Amino acid sequence: MAQIRVENLRKSFDQFTAVEGSNFTIDDGTFFAMLGPSGCGKTTTLRMIAGLELPTEGKILLDGEDVTFERASARDIAFVFQLFALYPHMNVAGNIGFPLKCQGMGRREIRQRVEETARLLRIEHLLSSKTSKLSGGDRQRVALGRAMVRRPKAFLMDEPLGALDAEFRHLMCGELRDLHDRIGATTIYVTHDQLEAMSMADQIAVMNRGRVEQISSPQEIYDRPASMFVADFIGSPSMNFLRFEGGLHCGDRAVSFHDTDIAVPEIREDRASAPLVLGVRPEHIRFTDAAPVRGEVFGAEYLGTNQIVTVDTAHGRVAARLPSATPVRIGETVGLEFHSERLALFDAGSGLAIRTANGGGARHG
Amino acid sequence: MTAAIAKSTAHSIVESTPRAKAVAGSLVILYAVITILPLVWIVATAFKSQSDAIAYPPKVLFQPTLEGYVNLFTVRTRQTPDFIAKLPPPETWYDKLVRQHDMVIAGPSKVVPRFVNSLIIGFGSTFLAVFLGTLAAYAFSRFRIPLADDLLFFILSTRMMPPVAVAIPIYLMYRQLNLTDTRLGMILLYTAVNVSLAVWLLKGFIDEIPREYEEAALVDGYTRLQALRKVVLPQAVTGIAATAIFCLIFSWNEYAFAVLLTSGEAQTMPPFIPFIIGEGGQDWPAVAAATTLFVVPIVLFTVLLRKHLLRGITFGAVRK
Numbered sequence: 001m002a003q004i005r006v007e008n009l010r011k012s013f014d015q016f017t018a019v020e021g022s023n024f025t026i027d028d029g030t031f032f033a034m035l036g037p038s039g040c041g042k043t044t045t046l047r048m049i050a051g052l053e054l055p056t057e058g059k060i061l062l063d064g065e066d067v068t069f070e071r072a073s074a075r076d077i078a079f080v081f082q083l084f085a086l087y088p089h090m091n092v093a094g095n096i097g098f099p100l101k102c103q104g105m106g107r108r109e110i111r112q113r114v115e116e117t118a119r120l121l122r123i124e125h126l127l128s129s130k131t132s133k134l135s136g137g138d139r140q141r142v143a144l145g146r147a148m149v150r151r152p153k154a155f156l157m158d159e160p161l162g163a164l165d166a167e168f169r170h171l172m173c174g175e176l177r178d179l180h181d182r183i184g185a186t187t188i189y190v191t192h193d194q195l196e197a198m199s200m201a202d203q204i205a206v207m208n209r210g211r212v213e214q215i216s217s218p219q220e221i222y223d224r225p226a227s228m229f230v231a232d233f234i235g236s237p238s239m240n241f242l243r244f245e246g247g248l249h250c251g252d253r254a255v256s257f258h259d260t261d262i263a264v265p266e267i268r269e270d271r272a273s274a275p276l277v278l279g280v281r282p283e284h285i286r287f288t289d290a291a292p293v294r295g296e297v298f299g300a301e302y303l304g305t306n307q308i309v310t311v312d313t314a315h316g317r318v319a320a321r322l323p324s325a326t327p328v329r330i331g332e333t334v335g336l337e338f339h340s341e342r343l344a345l346f347d348a349g350s351g352l353a354i355r356t357a358n359g360g361g362a363r364h365g
Numbered sequence: 366m367t368a369a370i371a372k373s374t375a376h377s378i379v380e381s382t383p384r385a386k387a388v389a390g391s392l393v394i395l396y397a398v399i400t401i402l403p404l405v406w407i408v409a410t411a412f413k414s415q416s417d418a419i420a421y422p423p424k425v426l427f428q429p430t431l432e433g434y435v436n437l438f439t440v441r442t443r444q445t446p447d448f449i450a451k452l453p454p455p456e457t458w459y460d461k462l463v464r465q466h467d468m469v470i471a472g473p474s475k476v477v478p479r480f481v482n483s484l485i486i487g488f489g490s491t492f493l494a495v496f497l498g499t500l501a502a503y504a505f506s507r508f509r510i511p512l513a514d515d516l517l518f519f520i521l522s523t524r525m526m527p528p529v530a531v532a533i534p535i536y537l538m539y540r541q542l543n544l545t546d547t548r549l550g551m552i553l554l555y556t557a558v559n560v561s562l563a564v565w566l567l568k569g570f571i572d573e574i575p576r577e578y579e580e581a582a583l584v585d586g587y588t589r590l591q592a593l594r595k596v597v598l599p600q601a602v603t604g605i606a607a608t609a610i611f612c613l614i615f616s617w618n619e620y621a622f623a624v625l626l627t628s629g630e631a632q633t634m635p636p637f638i639p640f641i642i643g644e645g646g647q648d649w650p651a652v653a654a655a656t657t658l659f660v661v662p663i664v665l666f667t668v669l670l671r672k673h674l675l676r677g678i679t680f681g682a683v684r685k
Contacts, residue, residue: 052580072583079584085577089599099585150585 002063002153002186003028004049009058011044018044020210021058026188026203031180033189033201037233041210042190043158049188050079050156062153073102078147082159084139086131086146092118093127096145103150117149120179136164140172144179154186161196173199194234198222206230223342224359228351231279231344237308237319240280242293243348244315247273255345258315260292263340265358271347276354279344282308285320287328291335300328311336404660410653418649433650435459437476437641437658441468476655479637483617484662485548486633490555491612495605497556498563499571503593505564506571507579517568520561528558528621536625548631551623555616562615563608570604571597606673610666617663634659 004026011019019041026032034042047053049060051072060068067075078099086095096117097110105113118124121141131139140160147155160176161169177200180187191197197204198218205215206229214226225231231239244257248271254261257278264278287309295313302324309320309328318336322328345354353359381389410418412429441463449469455461463470501520505513535554536545544550574597582592598605620635627633638655641648 050580050584052583071588072580073586073588075584077584079581081577081581083575083577085575085581087578087581087596087599098582102582102586102591146581146585156584 003061004154004186004188005059005061005064006045006049007059007061009045009048009060010056011041011048011053012056017210019048019055022212024205024212024215026186028186029184031177031187031189031200031202033191033197033204034207035191035194035197035204035233036207038192039209040207042192042205042207045207046156046158046188046190050077051075052079076150076153078150078152078155080143080147080155080157080160082162084143084163086139086142088131090131091127092123092129092131092134092142095131095142096127096149099146099150113149114145117145120148120182121145137168137172140164144176148179148183152185154188157187157189159191160189161191161193169193169196176200194236198234206233208233220359224353225279225344226353228277228279228346228353231346231353235281237282237321239344240282240285240316240318241346242278242280242313242315242318243275244278245273245275247271248276248345248354257293262293262338262343264343264345265341265356267345268355268357271354275348277346277348279346280318280338281342282319282321284339284342285318285322286337286339287320287322287326287334288337289335291337293336293338294333295336297328297330297332297334299330407653407656407660411650411657413650413653415648415650418653419647430462430650431459432462433648433654435462436648436651437654438474439463439470440472440474442471443467444469475632475637476658479632479634480658482548482551482627482631483634483659486551486555486631487613487617487662489548489552490559490616491609493552493556494559494563494612495567495609497560498567498608499598499601499605501560501564502567502571503597505568507576517565520564523561524558528619532621532625535622539626544626546627546629546631551627551631551633554622554626555612555619559612559615563612566608566611567601567604570601570608574600603673606670610670613666614663 006022006024009019009022010017022041022045034045036042044053048055051067051070051074055068058068059066062075062077087098090098093111093114097114100110100113114127115124118127121144123138123141123145126134126138126142131142134142140163143160161172164172173196176189180200189197189201198221201218203215204218204221206213206221208229214221214230216224216226221230222234225234225239228241232241242257244255246256248255248267248269250268250270252264252267254263255267255276255278256262262278293313293315295311295318298310298312298317300310301308305324306321307324307326307328309322309326311318311320311334313336320336341358344358345356346352347354409427411433412431413424413427414430414432417424417427418433439459444467446467449464449467452464452469455464460470504510505517510516539545539550539554542550544553578596578600579589579592582596583589587595618635619633623633624636627636634655638652638659641651641655
């Protein structure tokens with residue numbers, strides 16, 4: 001069990017900078033997800049924490065101890081790979097026991113620990129199987145078993161469910177979280193799948209182009225995105241961005257959006273007139289005839305309990321999540337009313353959120 | 366259109382017709398016979414008498430004799446029948462066999478030491494080449510090495526010229542270093558030639574092994590070398606076997622350098638076999654016996670590693 005601290009971590013490969021000045025602390029026992037599109041530096045960060053890659057700059061602290069240039073084997077961290085990396089020349093028990101063999105543990109003790117771990121993962125019946133004969137989920141369990149058996153300080157997982165099919169992924173998500181709750185070990189989980197991150201993590205770090213854009217709880221990330229990137233990346237369909245130009249004053253409760261006033265959460269900073277972006281989640285839109293923002297219905301996607309209706313407005317296409325029962329005719333003109341307390345404002349230039357009563361402004365910790 | 370489809374489905378591309386199988390089978394058998402025939406002829410010649418061996422038209426059926434082998438393993442002197450008659454009766458079957466031709470065994474020939482040389486030099490250089498090749502290939506495959514591509518090309522360039530082109534410089538160099546006609550010299554030479562092949566072949570195999578395996582081992586507490594030994598090598602065993610066979614075949618059969626650099630102590634089989642012809646007429650059965658003997662180890666080695674070799678050659682193509 002350990003606290004992991006990353007200070008000014010930077011990694012560049014020749015010309016390309018993969019990770020730029022990351023700073024964060026993961027508290028003991030936290031399930032920490034690193035989320036971002038491919039190439040955002042999340043895996044590189046993870047590999048640096050594991051010791052598989054050396055940082056160009058910065059520090060990595062494990063329980064306060066500087067391990068930046070320590071070799072991987074000395075860090076007492078377990079790593080679960082996307083492709084499982086089960087040793088094909090060993091059976092399941094051999095794979096799970098492998099890390100213990102390295103520590104020079106006796107045969108009997110290894111067997112005992114392997115069996116114990118297998119029981120925890122419910123794979124006791126597979127111990128003598130060949131790894132190539134296993135299903136994807138069982139391979140994943142074996143990979144987890146190999147990580148757990150050593151009782152390491154922390155688990156690092158690199159898209160461990162990436163190779164599984166969708167249905168199974170959902171099941172394993174639940175299993176992983178359950179396992180985490182039972183063991184309580186600090187876990188860093190890298191994924192590009194927002195659903196995995198949102199459903200499992202205590203804390204999520206959203207990364208983009210080598211930078212950590214925001215670190216918060218899943219709810220916080222969804223409700224109060226710190227930047228347009230986070231707002232866009234999280235949520236499906238993603239947040240609608242409506243561009244406008246205007247100035248802001250501390251205490252304002254409305255913005256002037258293309259000559260109409262739109263109520264927003266109380267603004268907490270002064271801004272000279274500049275291009276701004278109003279962020280609206282699809283579920284915070286209602287159709288109201290009287291609303292000033294108007295548009296023509298372009299299409300509707302039926303999703304069972306609700307539907308996603310796309311509306312072409314003068315300021316771009318907007319997606320709204322409406323109850324399935326709401327009647328929608330393609331081509332009809334509708335008015336869009338926004339749930340004012342849940343709106344977000346961004347600076348169009350920097351992409352950063354503007355401080356309001358609904359959050360924003362707060363950057364990663 | 367419909368006709369075209371009907372035609373294209375008339376035969377399956379997965380299952381071949383019996384006739385196609387028969388044709389393919391006979392072609393393979395024909396090829397096998399053509400390739401194996403010289404070998405069979407050599408094995409047969411080794412059991413012929415000298416006159417049967419040069420008989421024209423060639424004899425397919427003959428009275429087998431071990432003369433060829435006896436001649437290969439012994440040095441004999443010709444004596445008068447009177448002298449032979451005065452000798453005590455022959456002690457062994459081969460003494461008897463030799464005396465029938467008015468000869469007496471003077472001692473063992475040099476075939477055994479030459480054969481031992483071949484074994485030591487062949488397997489020694491193969492082991493060294495594969496060992497060094499594996500380490501180098503692993504490094505090229507896994508680490509960022511400056512100018513890696515140029516280095517790899519440079520390594521391969523040692524094989525681009527015929528051995529004869531470098532024969533004289535190597536001869537002079539070896540004379541300076543007192544390496545001529547030594548086993549060590551030959552092992553080093555063949556290792557140097559084979560290592561390039563080994564690096565290139567093995568790099569391909571190691572590239573195919575996902576890095577995650579050894580990274581998993583590294584995180585699990587192993588050092589780089591332990592990870593290489595316990596995780597990478599067991600998976601590269603196919604490639605290592607295939608590479609070892611290629612290296613052994615080269616160093617086992619190598620003739621040009623062996624003729625130039627060895628004459629006594631470290632002489633290998635390839636330059637030794639032609640010498641047999643010169644001793645006491647053209648003794649083809651003895652040459653054939655030597656050749657048979659020469660082929661045996663490499664056949665054994667290949668058969669032992671055959672499973673790996675076949676998998677090794679198709680490696681990558683069939684890997685899931």
